[in-house]
Structure formats: C-alpha cells, structure tokens
C-alpha cells in the first residue's frame with residue numbers, strides 16, 4: 144500500500160509530462176508547416192499562379208472572341224519555362240556533333256518526356272513551337288468569303304460540270320468546303336497554314352488520292368512542270384522524278400543548270416514545317432500512271448506530242464520548255480508508273496495577287512560574273528538602310544529563308560514572293576525548292592551570306608535551331624519522323640541517310656556563324 148502511493152503520483156506526473164510534450168510537438172508541427180511553407184514555397188508558387196491566371200484569362204477572352212480560325216495558345220507553366228531555358232542554354236547547342244551524348248541527355252525533364260513518342264511529336268509540343276501570337280484581325284486573313292448577294296452564279300459552272308467537275312454546293316459552312324479551299328481560307332498575314340489545322344492532313348490526302356481530271360504544262364519557269372486539276376476545282380503543281388534519290392548533282396554543273404527534284408519539293412515542305420516557318424505550300428508525293436493520268440487526258444498538244452516509248456519499253460515524255468525539254472532528257476514511267484510531287488496551288492493571282500521581289504543576295508546568272516554581295520563584305524549595311532529591309536521583319540525573314548536554303552543547299556533563291564494584300568508586314572513565301580538537296584557531301588557557305596554579313600537572326604528561329612541541335616530533338620531525327628508521312632516514302636525514303644546527316648552538319652555550321660557574330664558584337 145505504502146509502495147503504491149508514490150507510484151500513483153509518479154504515473155500522473157508522467158501522464159502530464161507526456162501530454163505537455165504531445166501538445167508542444169503539435170504546436171511545433173503547426174508552426175513549422177505554416178512558417179516554412181510561407182518562407183520556401185509561397186513566393187514561387189504565387190508567381191507561377193499569377194502567370195497562369197494571366198494566360199488563362201487572356202486565352203479564354205481571346206477564344207471567346209475568335210472566329211473558327213483559332214490560334215494556338217501556350218500553357219505557361221513551370222515546365223515550359225524550364226524547356227525554353229534549356230533551349231536558351233548555349234552550352235548544349237552542339238550536342239549532336241559531340242560524341243559525348245549521354246551527358247547532354249541525362250539532365251532536364253524535357254528529354255525524359257520525349258520518351259514514348261516520336262521526336263517530331265515532342266518537338267511540336269515544345270513551347271517554342273506553341274508561342275502565343277497576337278489574335279488575328281479581319282485584315283490579317285488573305286481571303287474572306289463573299290456574302291450571298293455578291294456571289295456569282297455563272298453558266299460556265301454547268302459547262303465545267305460536263306467536263307467531270309463537281310457541281311458547286313459550297314456554302315458559308317466550312318464543312319461544305321473542299322480541303323484546298325479551306326487551305327486558301329486559312330492563309331494569314333504571318334503564315335501560310337496553321338500547323339495544327341487538321342485540314343492539312345486532309346489536303347495532302349486529297350492531293351495524293353483524288354482523280355486527276357486535267358494535266359497541262361504550266362508556263363513560267365525554265366523546267367517542265369504540269370498544272371493538275373481535280374474534280375472539285377482543286378489544283379496542284381506537278382514536278383516529275385528525274386533522277387535517283389541518291390544521285391548527286393554533277394560538280395561541274397552550275398546550280399542553274401541543275402535538275403529540279405520532286406523529292407526536294409516534298410522534303411523542303413517538311414523541313415520548313417519542322418523549322419516552324421510554315422511558309423511553303425503543302426507538297427505531297429504520288430505515284431501516277433503517265434499513260435492514263437497524263438497522256439490520255441491532256442488537252443495540251445505540246446505535251447501530248449512529246450510522248451514516246453523508250454527502247455526499254457517505258458512511256459516517256461519531255462514537253463516544251465527552256466531546260467531539259469528534249470528526247471535526250473525524257474521523263475519516263477516504269478513502264479507507266481512515275482513518281483511526282485504535287486504542291487497545293489496558292490489562290491489564283493486574280494483573287495490574291497502576289498508581289499515578286501528580287502533577293503538582295505541573288506546570284507549572278509552567269510558563268511563569269513560575281514554579284515555585288517560577293518565582293519563587298521559590308522554589303523548588308525546598305526541593305527539594312529534600304530526599304531523594305533530597313534524596318535519591320537523583312538530582313539530577319541530573309542535570313543530565315545537563307546537558313547532554310549543553306550540547310551537544304553538550295554542556291555536557286557533569286558526571287559521570293561509575298562501576298563500584295565498584306566503590304567510589307569507579312570511572311571515570305573518559300574516557293575520553288577526543286578533545286579534543293581542536290582548535294583549532300585558538300586555544303587555551300589555562300590548561301591548563309593545574309594546571316595554572316597548582317598549578323599542578325601530572329602530570336603525564335605535561333606531558339607528553335609538550338610533545340611533542333613539537341614540530341615533529344617536532332618534535326619535529322621525529326622525529319623526522319625516527318626518524311627514517312629508522305630505516301631512516296633513507302634517506295635523509298637524521301638531523303639537518303641547522307642542528306643539527313645548533312646542537315647545536322649549544316650545546322651552546326653549555322654550555329655557556328657551565330658556564335659562568331661555574338662563574339663564580334665556585344666549587342
């Protein structure tokens with residue numbers, strides 16, 4: 144009994160102490176949670192939240208106001224910032240020439256995300272390919288639909304119907320429009336098409352599969368090309384296969400004597416899209432029957448007269464034009480099958496006139512003469528002061544074009560075109576890429592003269608080029624992902640491995656020029 148008394152009091156003391164300690168721990172835990180969270184997490188999360196709120200309110204207000212042509216909006220989250228920062232990080236820009244690849248792929252969340260989907264998909268999901276753009280105004284669309292009272296009801300429509308053309312029953316409803324019309328209606332001041340528009344795939348499918356109703360020679364230019372018509376008034380520019388995919392241009396041939404290549408037209412469209420420019424009309428490959436799809440339907444005598452059967456029994460033709468339109472340079476089926484490229488035609492010049500501009504860096508079309516820019520290292524100083532290059536985006540647009548041309552080794556950019564409707568504030572059309580991808584074993588540094596001499600580059604272009612030089616996106620790999628979307632890739636790869644690796648080598652050269660510029664200039 145005596146022993147029990149002190150035991151009971153000790154136990155109650157222990158109990159009180161334990162209760163106190165529990166209460167203190169609880170207090171401490173509450174204190175830590177509130178204080179530490181405030182100190183370490185809140186400042187950051189509040190900044191991010193504000194950005195989020197802004198982007199959401201902006202995009203929701205814009206989407207409420209926008210028409211059917213919606214522009215992509217960018218999710219502004221922490222990961223996006225990290226990915227942009229990664230592209231900005233100059234240390235990683237030459238990763239593909241560096242054998243030490245693992246080191247560069249290890250850090251960074253972006254790279255882990257690339258796993259499980261194609262590099263092309265990952266590239267197009269990257270924030271640099273989803274930059275927010277100002278909402279387009281009425282004047283930023285090339286074409287608008289006429290209201291019903293202005294629409295003409297012409298007789299010729301019925302006549303054409305007899306020739307195999309469909310009867311027109313298009314309304315203001317986009318659903319009734321054929322893909323080529325949707326493409327035309329989607330042309331804006333800053334790009335020829337929206338990469339995310341599902342109509343793009345429908346358009347290329349249309350060009351690759353629709354019945355060919357008409358095939359005539361297209362005038363203009365120096366080499367043979369045909370204008371193809373489809374039943375619902377769509378048109379395409381056809382360039383035939385003239386040489387094997389891996390054939391290299393003869394080193395003794397001046398660039399202006401080079402053949403035009405159908406696969407160059409296709410690959411150029413893919414490259415321009417991969418670079419984020421969207422300035423080349425969609426081009427698709429198609430295997431046609433030269434007898435049933437050209438010879439038997441053409442109304443063009445100059446073309447039909449030139450058909451013959453070769454000694455090997457193949458059906459060939461050569462048409463009438465300035466270069467290579469003779470029986471010594473025939474375009475031949477095997478015996479009827481011929482690979483061609485089909486480029487979606489731009490709206491007719493009567494509806495959407497275009498202006499043709501001579502490139503300040505055009506080459507002298509001569510075997511002997513040098514152009515001014517080849518002799519004067521300070522040539523760009525003059526160009527910079529000359530309208531339209533003296534203000535706006537024209538000069539950096541021209542430099543974008545020079546970079547595209549250098550990557551695919553296209554020396555044939557003597558002119559470029561813009562839509563008159565948009566004046567000087569608009570993108571440049573990158574038409575006619577048939578002489579690209581002629582040589583893979585050699586680069587042509589002179590194509591980069593505008594970049595080298597002006598030391599200017601559009602910021603978004605540079606960031607995307609750096610991204611494409613990372614192992615996780617590598618230009619040759621994304622092109623290897625993109626080109627098989629074309630039906631002709633099933634016949635043979637559209638670009639040989641040698642051409643694909645030339646792209647990586649040339650991209651490194653572009654970034655090298657930028658780096659030299661950065662070392663020379665402080666601004």
Ligand SMILES: Nc1ncnc2c1ncn2[C@@H]1O[C@H](COP(=O)(O)OP(=O)(O)OP(=O)(O)O)[C@@H](O)[C@H]1O
Nearest residue numbers: 363364365366368380424486487488489574575576
């Ligand atoms: N997709 C297109 N839609 C409408 N017009 C086009 C398209 N592509 C080219 N053109 C027009 O057709 C003309 C001839 O095209 P091509 O691609 O042969 O260029 P070119 O440089 O004139 O020819 P060449 O290289 O034989 O001299 C171009 O100058 C351009 O105005």
Ligand SMILES: [Mn+2]
Nearest residue numbers: 555575577578
């Ligand atoms: Mn050409």
